[in-house]
Ligand SMILES: Nc1ncnc2c1ncn2[C@@H]1O[C@H](COP(=O)(O)OP(=O)(O)OP(=O)(O)O)[C@@H](O)[C@H]1O
């Protein structure tokens with residue numbers, strides 16, 4: 001008979017009570033573990049999001065975005081200014097071109113660059129040039145509606161005549177000159193075959209094509225096509241993940257600037273900030289460095305940020321619930337052990353009368369508490385394994401109802417903005433549901449360790465109470 | 479060698495103060511078998527608990543082999559109870575959900591004895607108090623009063639104490655078994671030089687002890703000196 005054996009024996013002395021205590025403990029421990037699992041799952045998702053898209057700012061010319069709006073274009077000099085702003089990790093300039101298929105623009109002189117509205121004129125920033133490529137997207141209802149809109153906008157500009165092209169209208173292709181191997185939202189390009197463009201700041205007749213655009217035109221790595229009459233070689237094919245994103249061409253920044261005959265001009269800048277926490281401060285600093293009359297700084301992935309903050313609140317809720325459930329487990333242990341110590345005062349007195357040290361008796365009670373907690377943990381872990389998935393998704397769905405309404409806000413912009421917002425919204429809701437809470441053994445182990453730590457603390461108080469019991473009490477049946 | 483010096487223990491009940499032990503002094507040589515008699519409620523158990531460091535006197539002191547109990551901290555008093563004292567309680571005070579043998583092994587475990595050694599010693603002791611071997615592993619609450627009393631005696635002997643304090647150790651035993659227990663105790667005092675103080679109502683038991691005390695109105699008086707020596711002369 002050792003201290004441990006005695007503790008185990010004592011834990012089972014009253015089987016009905018032991019079962020009741022274990023059941024209550026199991027609920028508390030199961031809840032604690034579920035919350036921990038949810039917390040870890042959401043936490044890693046938040047980290048993943050922060051690491052990828054949450055830290056990107058987009059700078060557009062004041063009053064313009066994509067091919068719409070007006071104002072002064074951004075310049076390479078301004079990208080240097082932006083790079084000097086604190087917390088900014090990188091600045092990637094882009095130059096967007098609108099490519100129109102040669103056959104669709106046959107009414108205008110083939111092979112010449114047609115400036116669609118200069119700075120200060122109608123739609124600014126965008127430049128239309130011809131190409132041998134055919135768009136991978138059919139115009140459809142949306143396209144035709146957008147085309148009408150853009151033509152009415154173009155009417156306000158210099159009006160170089162492609163407005164008569166409506167019957168043969170096909171969607172334009174976006175060609176973007178990029179200063180690094182990232183897309184216009186700052187995400188690294190996923191090149192599925194071929195290679196990148198190497199030095200993105202030098203002029204080069206190599207280009208990257210989206211998968212669907214390449215398929216539509218029957219192009220492979222090494223194939224050639226033309227932009228503004230100039231022959232380009234396909235260096236690589238990328239997959240942007242969306243149909244819209246894959247109907248695009250990337251060239252080096254310098255090449256796009258040359259094609260548009262606007263050296264040093266940028267359509268937008270993609271600014272990456274070092275951490276999610278600094279994004280707001282960097283945005284303000286960037287805006288004042290560039291001047292609010294010159295540039296608009298927007299958080300391209302605002303909706304994702306909303307998603308992240310809603311996930312963050314889920315994370316906080318689950319953490320609080322974990323601590324609360326843990327505290328409850330500790331409290332249960334504390335109360336049970338106080339009760340047991342009171343009940344066994346006489347026995348404790350006897351043990352002391354025959355020479356047991358205080359620490360021997362204290363240890364016996366702590367071990368007895370741990371036996372109860374061990375049983376509670378086994379049942380609790382089983383509960384958590386079954387319940388944590390549904391608890392996590394219940395937490396997230398109740399929270400994303402509020403975040404979804406927020407997400408619709410920035411989605412209402414123009415052509416580019418609308419698509420971007422919609423795509424990102426889809427991504428955000430997808431990531432909310434993709435948080436899968438799986439009870440990994442290591443998480444459960446951490447949780448159980450925490451439960452045991454709390455139980456030791458909870459059992460220590462009553463165990464220390466035993467030290468105050470005087471052996472003489474046993475002689476008088478008090 | 480135990481010296482008891484002007485020991486006083488008083489209790490306050492309501493506005494009355496009673497002093498069941500009121501100025502008790504005596505000395506016991508090593509290896510003495512002594513008895514205390516006295517009316518019920520005269521304070522015998524109270525005196526014994528003071529000697530066994532289960533209770534603290536209102537005043538006075540107990541000195542065991544030159545060490546004053548009054549000057550010892552609680553930890554040392556626990557050690558004194560564990561190593562030097564074997565206490566047989568009037569109400570046995572065994573742990574009810576443990577077996578007889580586990581109860582006997584408890585003090586040995588507290589003293590750090592190895593498991594095999596304590597099992598063997600516990601068996602020997604239970605045999606010495608004549609408990610049926612088949613009852614060694616029976617739970618305490620399934621033993622008779624007399625059987626429990628003998629387990630309590632066996633437990634007190636576990637750590638070879640130098641002072642055994644036994645409160646009515648034969649109160650629940652038949653004459654024959656009682657005689658055997660007395661024989662066991664006197665052999666311990668003879669052969670192991672153990673000092674033994676027995677509280678009893680049993681006149682015949684008291685007759686067999688080296689020294690006989692009577693507790694009356696808080697005072698201890700010795701009845702006759704060394705009857706065994708006198709009888710043998
Ligand atoms: N904790 C206490 N508080 C108040 N009075 C007490 C306390 N302990 C003992 N007494 C009283 O002290 C007196 C002596 O009690 P004690 O148990 O020592 O008697 P005893 O001689 O052992 O009697 P018995 O032969 O019946 O066992 C009794 O009157 C008892 O009521």
Ligand SMILES: [Mg+2]
Nearest residue numbers: 522523568645
């Ligand atoms: Mg008594």
